[in-house]
Amino acid sequence: MSVTILVVDDEDSARDFICEALKDADYEALEAGDLASAHKVVDSGAADIILLDVQLPDGSGLTLLDRLALENPRPPVILITAHGDVDIAVEAMKKGAQDFLQKPLDLEQLLDAIARSGEIVALRRELDMLRRATGSSVEMVVGETEVMKRVVNEAERAAAAEASVLVTGETGTGKEVLVQAIREMGPRAEKPWVPINCPALPETMIESELFGHEAGAFTGATKRKPGLIEVADGGILFLDEISSTKPDMQAKLLRVLDEQRFRRVGGVNEITVDTQILAASNRDIPTMISEGRFREDLYYRLKVVDLHLPPLRERIVDIPALVGTFIRQINQRTGNAVTGITTRAIDALKAHDWPGNIRELRHVIERAMLFCDEDEIDLGHLAPEFRQKTK
Numbered sequence: 001m002s003v004t005i006l007v008v009d010d011e012d013s014a015r016d017f018i019c020e021a022l023k024d025a026d027y028e029a030l031e032a033g034d035l036a037s038a039h040k041v042v043d044s045g046a047a048d049i050i051l052l053d054v055q056l057p058d059g060s061g062l063t064l065l066d067r068l069a070l071e072n073p074r075p076p077v078i079l080i081t082a083h084g085d086v087d088i089a090v091e092a093m094k095k096g097a098q099d100f101l102q103k104p105l106d107l108e109q110l111l112d113a114i115a116r117s118g119e120i121v122a123l124r125r126e127l128d129m130l131r132r133a134t135g136s137s138v139e140m141v142v143g144e145t146e147v148m149k150r151v152v153n154e155a156e157r158a159a160a161a162e163a164s165v166l167v168t169g170e171t172g173t174g175k176e177v178l179v180q181a182i183r184e185m186g187p188r189a190e191k192p193w194v195p196i197n198c199p200a201l202p203e204t205m206i207e208s209e210l211f212g213h214e215a216g217a218f219t220g221a222t223k224r225k226p227g228l229i230e231v232a233d234g235g236i237l238f239l240d241e242i243s244s245t246k247p248d249m250q251a252k253l254l255r256v257l258d259e260q261r262f263r264r265v266g267g268v269n270e271i272t273v274d275t276q277i278l279a280a281s282n283r284d285i286p287t288m289i290s291e292g293r294f295r296e297d298l299y300y301r302l303k304v305v306d307l308h309l310p311p312l313r314e315r316i317v318d319i320p321a322l323v324g325t326f327i328r329q330i331n332q333r334t335g336n337a338v339t340g341i342t343t344r345a346i347d348a349l350k351a352h353d354w355p356g357n358i359r360e361l362r363h364v365i366e367r368a369m370l371f372c373d374e375d376e377i378d379l380g381h382l383a384p385e386f387r388q389k390t391k
Contacts, residue, residue: 003118004028006047008038008064009080010057014105018051021107027114034058042068042075048121049114052097053080054088062088065095073124073339076117080105098343116343123324124340145315151178151307158305159186164257166242166302167280169309172359175280176240178309183236188276192235194228199244206249208265217266227264229256233273242302243281243294250295257301277302312354312361319349322358326365327377338369341377348379348386 005022009015010033019029030047032038035058041047042064050068052061061079068074079092079100089100098120099113122144158165159182167175183189201209208217212227229237239245245253256262261272279302288294312319323346327338345368354360368381379387 002028003048003114003121004030004046005049005051005114006030006032006038006041006075007051008032008035008056008061009051009053010034010055011053014053018105018110021110022114025111025114035061035064038064039067042071047075049117050075050077051080051110051114052077054085054092055082062092062095065092065097069096076120076343078110078113078117116347119320119346120340120343123320123346144317144321145310147310148315148318151309152181154305155182155307156185158182158307162186162188162276164277164302164304165279165307166299166305167278167307167309168285169282170311170357171282172357173309173311174358175282175309178307179238179278179280182278183238186236186276188235192232193238194232194235195238195240196228197240199241203246206245207252210249211252211262211264212267213265214267217264221266224264227262229262229273229275230264230271232275234275236276236278239277239279241281241283242279243283243285243288247293247295250298254295254298254301257298312357316350319361320346322361323349323365323377326362327369330366330369334369336369336372337375338372338377339375342379344379345377345382345386348382352386 005027007015007018007022007029009018012033015031015033019031022029030041032041035056038050038052042050050064052064054061065077065079068077074096076098077092077096079089079097080103081089081092081100082103085102089097092100098117101109101113155165155178165179165182167178169175183193196210198206208221208225208227210227210229212225212230213221215221215223239253242253252262256273256275257277260274261270263270285294285299289296289299320341323341327340330336331338349361349364356363364383364386365377367383368377372378372381
């Protein structure tokens with residue numbers, strides 16, 4: 001992500017040192033030696049982040065903070081204060097500064113502060129991108145991790161090829177969202193879509209529900225009923241938590257995958273279908289195979305493309321982008337006008353273990369927005385357990 005930082009400092013040597021360090025860290029750097037020059041850069045909209053000295057030849061840097069309070073969006077500001085200027089730092093934070101550093105600057109602390117502000121910039125860009133997006137309801141956030149970029153790339157290829165896909169991952173990692181993305185990216189987006197929650201189907205009814213039945217096939221079957229696989233002909237059948245099915249049902253599903261044909265319960269004629277199969281599971285299927293609870297041949301037939309979604313604790317860097325998506329979605333549904341989230345709130349979210357993964361994160365943001373009357377979610381809007389972790 002390209003980020004441009006405006007360095008406002010009246011000391012030439014200090015500006016040169018900071019700008020060189022920023023460029024070495026792959027940031028773009030702009031310079032201003034006084035408030036007047038800084039205002040011109042802000043007017044141009046070129047600065048994503050502002051590194052601001054307090055003492056400037058034509059006034060206090062805090063006056064620039066007052067002006068930035070009227071900007072939308074407001075660039076994150078990192079204030080540079082002299083040693084011991086605690087009162088100034090407190091006033092600056094009240095005026096909206098994201099962070100402050102004391103002179104002499106520690107390079108590692110500087111880059112850490114800029115990285116935190118960079119997350120806010122990334123989140124705002126994500127929000128802007130989602131606001132402009134039209135024509136698709138797919139809201140799969142790739143984020144910064146290579147594993148997620150690879151997952152989405154492979155999902156795009158699988159969608160185009162109309163291949164069978166098995167999506168695995170812990171509960172709440174976004175398996176259903178990814179499956180929906182595969183559907184909408186592929187040529188069957190407008191064709192029949194039949195999602196089945198396998199654990200919710202009664203064991204005595206699952207065969208009839210999937211394959212349908214003929215009249216008189218069993219007590220209560222007064223007329224012919226097409227099964228869900230038949231309904232999905234030409235489109236997509238999504239088998240959620242397929243690992244909950246019994247081995248005998250797995251054998252019948254394997255035949256449908258291999259031959260694209262089946263018989264209704266009580267029927268003698270074979271029915272041919274053209275159905276793409278997508279499946280998901282939160283269980284360790286290889287372990288289930290070793291225990292005799294899942295058919296190995298079905299497993300390999302399902303995973304023509306195997307997509308594994310990592311837990312959120314392994315992709316903490318993606319939290320800002322995910323939060324941006326959730327803010328946009330919740331704004332749209334509730335009429336809220338939240339524009340972002342502060343760095344300290346992001347830091348609190350990153351410190352959490354996320355046993356409920358992305359689903360838990362969405363609920364946390366939804367709760368925070370319920371109590372947020374400002375433009376941005378702050379630490380105080382989060383649940384108490386998040387605030388305690390920052391102490």
